[in-house]
Structure formats: structure tokens, C-alpha cells
Amino acid sequence: MKKFIATHLEYFEKIFSEFIHLKSIDENEDKEAAAFFVARLVTELLGAKVEVIDTKGSPLVIATIIGDTRTTKLFYGHYDVMNPGDITEWDNDPFILKKDRGRYWGRGTGDNKGQLLAVIFGLYMYKELHRTFPFSIQLVIEGEEEQGSPHLKAAITDAKKMLHDVDSTFVIDGSINQLGEHILRLGNRGALGLALTANTALRDNHSGNMGNVMDNAAIKLINILNKVYDFSQHRVLIPDFYEGVREPNQQEKEWIAALPYEKEIIKKQTGVKKLPPNNKEYYHKLMFEPTFNISGMNAGYSGKGIKTIIPHQATLKIDCRLVGSQNLTKIKKGLQQILREESDSNEFVVEYLVEVPASNTASNAPDVTKICKALKKIDGKALVEPVMPGTVPNYIWTDILKVPTYTLPLANFDQANHAVNENISQKAFVEGITLIYELVENLI
Numbered sequence: 001m002k003k004f005i006a007t008h009l010e011y012f013e014k015i016f017s018e019f020i021h022l023k024s025i026d027e028n029e030d031k032e033a034a035a036f037f038v039a040r041l042v043t044e045l046l047g048a049k050v051e052v053i054d055t056k057g058s059p060l061v062i063a064t065i066i067g068d069t070r071t072t073k074l075f076y077g078h079y080d081v082m083n084p085g086d087i088t089e090w091d092n093d094p095f096i097l098k099k100d101r102g103r104y105w106g107r108g109t110g111d112n113k114g115q116l117l118a119v120i121f122g123l124y125m126y127k128e129l130h131r132t133f134p135f136s137i138q139l140v141i142e143g144e145e146e147q148g149s150p151h152l153k154a155a156i157t158d159a160k161k162m163l164h165d166v167d168s169t170f171v172i173d174g175s176i177n178q179l180g181e182h183i184l185r186l187g188n189r190g191a192l193g194l195a196l197t198a199n200t201a202l203r204d205n206h207s208g209n210m211g212n213v214m215d216n217a218a219i220k221l222i223n224i225l226n227k228v229y230d231f232s233q234h235r236v237l238i239p240d241f242y243e244g245v246r247e248p249n250q251q252e253k254e255w256i257a258a259l260p261y262e263k264e265i266i267k268k269q270t271g272v273k274k275l276p277p278n279n280k281e282y283y284h285k286l287m288f289e290p291t292f293n294i295s296g297m298n299a300g301y302s303g304k305g306i307k308t309i310i311p312h313q314a315t316l317k318i319d320c321r322l323v324g325s326q327n328l329t330k331i332k333k334g335l336q337q338i339l340r341e342e343s344d345s346n347e348f349v350v351e352y353l354v355e356v357p358a359s360n361t362a363s364n365a366p367d368v369t370k371i372c373k374a375l376k377k378i379d380g381k382a383l384v385e386p387v388m389p390g391t392v393p394n395y396i397w398t399d400i401l402k403v404p405t406y407t408l409p410l411a412n413f414d415q416a417n418h419a420v421n422e423n424i425s426q427k428a429f430v431e432g433i434t435l436i437y438e439l440v441e442n443l444i
Contacts, residue, residue, distance in 0.1 A: 001434055004125050009430075012121050013104075015041065017097040019113050020106040024143065025083045031143050034079040035059035038116070038141050045124040048139070053159065055151040058143030062162060065123075067133035072165040073443060074138045074397070075123075077116035077172050078145035081108035082418045089420045103423040110415030114424040115172050115432060116141065118410050122436025134444045138163060145173075148191070148354040149393040156396050168367055169397035170439070174390055174409030175417070176428065178265045181379050182435060184371050185407035186361040188388035189287075190322035190395070192331060193295075193354030196224060199347050201312035204300070210310055215347075217314040218299035224348065225316065227338055229292055236292050236320070239334035244325035248288055251363040252386040256283045259383060269414045287387035291321040321391065322358045359394030360387075365404035367443060374438040378431055410435065 005012075024034035035052055039061050042048040048063035058080065084094040084107045092098045094107035104114060123137065140163075142152050156163070176182050200215040230237055248256065261279030266272065276282040299314030301307035322328070335350065342348040363386065372382035388407050397405040410432030411417070412425045 001125065001129075001437060004129065005430055005433055008121075008125075012117070012433075013097075013099065016104065016109075016114065016117055019079075019117065020097040020108055021095055023095050024080045024108070026080070026144075026147055031058045031080060035061050035141075035143055038079055039063070042120060042139060045120060046127060051162075053155060055144075055155045057147075057151040060143070060152070060155045060159075061139070061141040062159060063139040063141075064162070065133060065137040065139075067136040069135050070165045071167055072136040072138055072163075074140060074163065074166045074169040074401075074403075075119055075172060076140050076142075076169060076397070077119060078112045078142050079116065080143040080146050081111065081113065082146050085420065091421055094420075094422070099426070102427065103425045104429065105421060105423045107422055109424040110175075110411035110422050111417035112145070112173050114429055115410045118429055118432030119172050119436050122433045123440070125433065126437050126440045133440065136165065138166065145392065148193070148356055149396070152393055152396055153400065156400055160401070163401060166401055166403055168365075168403050169394075169401065169405040171392055171394055171397075171405060171407040172410060172432075172436075173392050174388055174407060175411050175413045175415055176409050177260060177383065178262055178269060178413045179260050180412065180427070181260070181381065181383055182375050182431070183383045183385050183409065184368070184375060185385045185388040185409070186363065186365065186368070186405075187287075187386060188359050188390060188392055188394050188407060189290075190326065190328070190358035191319060191354050191356045191391040192322060192328060193317070193319040193352070195315055195317050195349075195351040195353060196221060196228075197313065197315045197349045197351070198224065198342075199313050199349075201310075204309040204312050207308045207310050214310050214312075217311045220347070221299070221314040221316060224339065224342055228335070236290070237338065238331055239337060240327070240330040241334060242290070242326075243330065244323075244327060245290060246288070246324040248284070248386060249363060255363075255384040255386060256280065256287075259283060259385065283385070286389040287385065288323055290323050290326060291319075293319050293321075295319050317353075319354065321389070323387065324358060324360070326358060328355050328357055356391050356393055357395040357399065359398045359405060361398060361404045361406065365406075367404065367406065370442045371406060371408070371439065374435060374442040377438045377442075378435050408435070408439070 022030040022034045039050045042063040050063045053060040098105040198217045198221040200217045296317035300311035375382040394405045412428045
């Protein structure tokens with residue numbers, strides 16, 4: 001395998017460079033080009049039968065490779081990337097792949113183009129060395145993951161007839177741990193993203209003219225927020241919000257106890273100064289506790305100096321990570337219930353931006369032991385996280401296809417996904433290709 005990768009690495013890097021060059025960000029014409037790039041690649045390298053399916057958003061690619069049995073393993077990835085933001089903050093052009101200091105730099109190198117290519121190249125290596133696969137394989141590759149996969153559910157529901165022999169799904173996304181060890185994740189947190197907006201007038205007004213007369217939209221919004229969240233108790237006040245939150249079982253506790261927790265490394269990599277005292281509390285917070293996060297605030301004047309105006313509009317962006325079987329419908333209904341008075345006043349609006357349920361795969365799911373064997377071939381050990389802290393649309397596979405779903409991240413912990421100078425290390429990229437090969441070998 002090492003010889004195969006070494007002799008093909010330059011070729012792989014050429015493909016990688018072409019893929020990164022496609023600016024497949026939201027509302028960009030390169031989205032379609034990226035979809036067809038992937039379609040051509042899996043056709044040429046894997047001999048796959050490919051369908052590019054139109055959705056109400058970006059195209060969905062479904063590639064089918066017939067193996068020795070009809071039993072099918074599904075691999076999910078995405079070709080869209082996060083907007084790079086201000087490109088002057090990057091060390092290099094984010095859409096030109098740069099190899100430097102043992103890493104590949106560029107938008108999408110870690111999330112998710114580099115990982116997607118590692119899957120394709122790993123399967124290609126297996127095909128070249130064995131000529132056929134021990135089971136059938138399907139790749140489902142979408143273009144809207146960074147926007148919360150708004151059209152994936154409908155597309156997969158419509159395409160279920162094409163996926164009827166799937167017995168398990170492998171999601172290749174996220175980061176390996178801070179020590180560079182690969183991890184199997186059996187679930188993921190969901191997400192509810194919303195915007196709360198208060199309006200109190202048609203425009204901002206001078207505080208000397210309308211002070212004490214005009215309601216301040218920012219203050220109004222703060223009062224509304226206090227009905228949603230108790231800051232002293234750090235608890236969400238929405239009715240039924242915590243319904244479905246569960247504690248880890250004994251097997252999950254044992255897996256957590258085996259996970260590394262290097263506080264100083266995490267502090268250095270993330271810049272976070274205060275961390276929980278032990279791995280039990282750290283992983284419990286990341287895996288089994290929901291979050292309430294204010295991700296943005298906008299009201300009035302925040303430039304240099306002071307501007308004595310009363311804001312007529314204020315907006316809060318909030319995201320909640322959901323765990324267990326928390327119910328999105330019940331949470332939204334509870335929020336409407338406690339904010340009914342504000343909503344009826346026509347001075348307040350709730351806009352739902354992201355709705356992704358949490359996903360769960362049982363600790364005794366069929367392929368766990370086989371996947372762990374593949375992990376041991378790479379790291380000499382097999383680490384398992386019961387829940388992935390981030391959000392990917394795994395509920396599509398567990399709730400619609402109703403199959404166990406396994407997340408195997410291939411990118412380094414400090415990949416800086418969604419940030420400037422995104423990267424994937426050459427070591428992680430090569431090990432990812434090898435892991436996919438070993439996974440096919442051990443799933444037989």
C-alpha cells in the first residue's frame with residue numbers, strides 16, 4: 001500500500017489541486033462544476049455508474065459500484081466548502097492548493113474535499129490491487145452540507161429505491177483527535193439555528209429627541225432573551241427543550257474513559273483558556289449535553305466613538321446543538337409558546353435558519369468491531385466516541401434509510417476548517433487513503 005500511494009501521490013495531488021480550484025461556495029456557479037468533477041472522477045477511477053440528481057439546491061451525486069455481493073456500504077461526503085471570508089487574512093489564495101510544511105493548504109482541504117478524495121483514492125487503491133470489491137459500494141456526495149443540507153432529506157427520500165441494499169453508512173467528515181489518532185464516532189449532535197429580531201420603529205432616532213419615548217430594540221431583545229435562557233443557572237427555559245437528553249451507558253462510559261484529554265495541547269490548538277478538569281466532564285459536555293450559543297449580535301451603532309441614537313432594530317443569531325432524541329418540533333413549539341405575546345405584537349420575528357436532528361447509532365451496532373480492527377491497523381489502537389460533537393446530517397441515514405451510521409474523520413485536529421488557512425496534513429491525507437483501504441478489507 002505504501003508503495004502504491006508513493007507512486008500515485010503526484011497524480012493524487014494534481015486531482016486535489018483541480019478540485020480545490022473550484023470555488024464551490026454557496027450560490028457559486030462552481031457548485032455544479034464541482035459536482036460533475038466528482039462524477040467524472042469516480043467514473044474514471046472506480047468504474048462507477050453515476051447519476052447527478054437535480055435538487056432544489058445544488059446537485060446530488062450518487063455513484064454505484066457493483067461488488068461481489070448486493071450488500072451495500074454507503075459513503076457520504078460533500079463537495080461544497082465554507083466561504084473563505086476576507087481572503088487578505090489568508091497566507092495564500094484559498095482556492096489554489098499549496099503544499100508547504102507537510103500540509104496541503106486551501107479552502108476545503110480539510111472540510112471536506114481532501115477527506116472525500118481520500119475516500120475515492122482509498123477505494124481506487126483497493127480496486128487496483130484486488131480488481132473487485134467484496135460488497136457493493138455507493139457514494140452519496142452533496143453540495144449543501146455547509147448550509148445545513150436543506151434539500152438532502154427530500155433528495156434521499158426520493159432516491160430510496162436506488163439505495164435499497166444499503167446496510168450501513170460511513171460518513172467521512174470532521175477531525176481526528178488532538179494527538180493525531182483516528183476515531184470512530186457513532187452519533188452526532190443536531191443543530192437548531194435561529195435569528196431573533198426586534199423592531200420598534202421605522203428607523204433609528206436621536207436619543208435626545210426620543211429617549212424615554214421610543215422603545216430601544218436592543219433592550220427589548222435582551223428582555224426577550226431572558227425569557228429564553230437563564231444566564232445565572234445556564235439553562236434553557238424553552239418548554240420540553242431537555243426532553244430526550246440521556247446519560248451514557250456503561251459501554252459508552254468505558255469508551256470515554258479511554259479517550260485522551262490533553263488540556264495543554266487543546267488550549268494551544270484552539271486558544272481556549274478555560275477547560276473542564278477531566279476527560280469525563282469534557283466529553284460529557286461535548287457529547288451528551290445540549291448547547292445554547294449566541295453566535296452573533298447586531299444593533300445600533302458600534303463604530304468608533306459614540307452615536308447617540310436609539311436602535312429601531314436588533315437581531316440575535318442563536319445556535320443550539322442537540323443531543324439524544326431532543327425533538328425539534330417540540331422545541332420550536334415551546335419557543336413559540338413562551339414568546340407568543342412578543343410575536344403577536346408585530347414587533348418581533350423568529351426566523352429558523354438550521355434544523356438538523358441529532359443522530360444515534362447503538363454501541364452494539366454490527367460493524368463496530370470490524371471498524372475497530374481497521375483503526376488498529378493504522379494507530380495500533382481503536383478509539384470510539386459515542387457521539388460526534390459537531391453536526392452533520394446523519395439522521396438522513398439513521399432515520400430515513402434506518403441503517404447504522406459510522407463517522408470516520410480523516411483530517412487533522414488543527415485543520416482550521418471554516419477559518420482562515422484551512423489545511424490537511426500530508427500524513428492525515430495519506431493515512432486517510434490507507435484507512436479506507438483497510439476498512440474495505442475488514443468489513444468483509
